[in-house]
Amino acid sequence: MRISTFGYTLKQGLKNIFRNKIFSLATIATIGACVFLFGLFYSVVMNFQNIVKEAQSGIAVTVFFDEDISDERIREIGDLISLRAEVSNIEFVSADEAWETFKREELGEYVETFGDDNPLDTCANFEIYLNDVSMQDALVTYLESIDGIRDINKSVIVANILSSMNSLISYVSIGIIFILLAVSIFLISNTVAIGITVRKEEISIMKLIGATDFVVRSPFVIEGILLGLVGAGIPLVAIYFIYNNVIEYVVGRFTILDSLLTFLSAKTVFSTLVPISIIMGVGIGFLGSFVTVRKHLKV
Amino acid sequence: MIILEDVSKSYSTGAPALNGISLHIEPGEFVFIVGDSGSGKSTLIKLLLRELTPTSGKIFVNKYDLSKLKRRKIPKFRRNIGVVFQDFRLLKDRNVYENVAFAQRVIEVPPREMRKNVPSMLSMVGLAEKYKARPRELSGGEQQRVALARALVNKPPILLADEPTGNLDPKNSWEIMKLLEEINKSGTTVLVVTHNREIVNAMRKRVITMKKGIIVSDEKKGGYIDED
Incomplete structure (x- = not known):
């Protein structure tokens, strides 16, 4: 792709976002809700695993x-x-x-x-x-x-309980992550499908003029990626503040827990949560737009 | 330039849309394709654009054998054909210049060439002054001129016009047909699907008449043949 074409494609992707404001907001809200739920769940699971691990290390x-x-x-x-x-x-x-x-x-x-x-x-x-x-x-x-x-x-009993808890947390985590992913892909696919119907004609014109699938798809995919980035960024900021406040509240309010439970710092949780969420947001945006445009490429 | 050999096309719903038609169009010809609704004109256009593939028979367009054309080669093939539709199909959110430039952008023409080609094409269709206007600010005839400029800016050897005057008044219809004639004189092969009896009869060009999926008449300097 030429640099000028890339520039144009990027500009079109950005324009599309502002041109279809309601669709863009709906997409950001959907991705945001999925990443938010994932982030909350991830923070809880990480801390729970840490507590179990701390307990294990004493055995x-x-x-x-x-x-x-x-x-x-x-x-x-x-x-x-x-x-x-x-x-x-x-x-x-x-x-x-x-x-x-x-x-x-x-x-x-x-x-x-x-x-x-x-x-x-x-x-x-x-x-x-x-x-x-x-x-x-x-x-x-x-x-x-x-x-x-x-x-x-x-310590047979304690070891068995901790071992079972560890497995249970892993299984539940995998299950919930899959459910969240499936729900978000379904929601994004629907949201993108609504947005793309509006531009069905533009796609068919591009195809009849002789545009390759890559050229047709690029603005939509860039739009999806940008929406995914914003959709992931907003809940991450929200979770960061919620996490710090909740930990501060729990440790301050229930001082007895301080000696029993060790919570992870926001930095530790976010060092993995941020890249995972961004990959998730961008991935959902990319896949949602890529798959939905494909349906309209057979012109 | 365009060759159809015993081409048939049936849809899954049953009756054949085209039934064993053969056709030969030379480079630089101006051809009208006429016929009532359901005669197979639209199917023929879709086959020539490789939107559809024939059920049987062979189609050659500008040396491309469409029955063997792979999907990934379709974009390159379509750059040989300019298309104009009855409903113009302009991008409503872009101005006249952008609508024409759009055709160049999608095939990745360098910006420097684009800045030369687009104004020159707009001058040719008589819209150089209105390059900033949005489609909704133009009359039907002007919108069709923009569509023509977009179809021709990539200099395709073939122009397909599907009912180009269908939404226009007689004055604008004639202006568009004059433009098509000029384009044809500059060497482009022009195929016009139309219902406009007056224009067909007046222009004395080759007329292919279709009925129920077959060619019922093909005259060198023909006229509109009535159904009955």
């Missing part, structure tokens, strides 16, 4: 050693475990550290009754943190096969 499998094990063997076991894909972090807790923690967290004023003895003398252990709680069973099976391990503590 550890604890491994206790045989009583007569050597320090060398403990180091070997540590090296073997840290090589596993399921493991995100491994910490060695000596018998003394285990006893100190127990005294501090559980015994309180009764600590004096134990004198200088360490009842947890045989409780040196590895605390193994997982990349994903659903991998716990595979890791435990592996640990059971290692010589020198006496006992393994795992």
Whole structure:
């Protein structure tokens, strides 16, 4: 395409937007509503996943050693475990550290009754943190096969609940995103179809003069892309303000939640939400206009 | 230039619109195609523009074999044909200059050439002064002149005019026909589909008369043949 033709096409695309103001507003509103719903949903899901992930990161499998094990063997076991894909972090807790923690967290004023003895003398252990709680069973099976391990503590119920929640969030997200996409493509296709009926004659004249499909389609596609961009931009700005205010309100109003739940910053959410929404808006605008014009090209 | 060999066209609704017609039009000819509604004139125009394909038979236009023409080659083929319609089909939101320039833009003529071609074509049809006017500000005859300028600005070797005087009064009709005659004298092959008996009889050009999908008469310097 010549530069002059591109310039003309761009100008026509822009003119079309202003020429059919009602149609343009309807398209922007439709794309905007879809991107807005998607953005809200995405922000909630991202935070929910983050909360689940935070909870998961606190779950550890604890491994206790045989009583007569050597320090060398403990180091070997540590090296073997840290090589596993399921493991995100491994910490060695000596018998003394285990006893100190127990005294501090559980015994309180009764600590004096134990004198200088360490009842947890045989409780040196590895605390193994997982990349994903659903991998716990595979890791435990592996640990059971290692010589020198006496006992393994795992959190089956919590791990299963978190793992199931994670899967549920993923499935629900995929389902809702598909529904939103289908609804928006249907709405855009209808809106574009109404707008294009007005210009059916222009398309047929272009075709009879000898314009290629590309030349005929370009102004409409550019119009669709521009409407998609605006349609995505407006809800993004709205969501940005809503998100910041809601987080500020929740954290300020329910201070107890602050220690339990960690919300993602707007910057973190928007670093992925902005490109996804723009691709979505532009994509819907492009596809809607591309497909609808195609119906009228068979002249 | 235009050759039809035993061309038939049937629509899915049943009766054939064209029934085995053969036709030969030489370069530079001026031809009237006449006939009542349902005689097959519109189908013939659509076949020549490759809007339709024949059910059987062969069509050659300016060395293009239309029965073998691939869809992606249709735009290039259509640049050989200028078309004028009864209802002008101008873009109402653009002025006279833009309507004519539109034909050049869609085939990507460089802007410098366009700035030369469009005014020259508007002068030829006598509308150089009105290049800024919108179609609604023009009379029917003037609108048809704009349509003619648009059809001819790309210098096609063939001009198809489908009822070009159908919406015009006798004075404007004659002016348009004079213009078509001039265009023909400059070498363009002109095909005019019309119902205008007076013009056909007065101009003494080749007249092809169609009835119920067949050619019933083809006269070198013919006149309008009455149905009955």
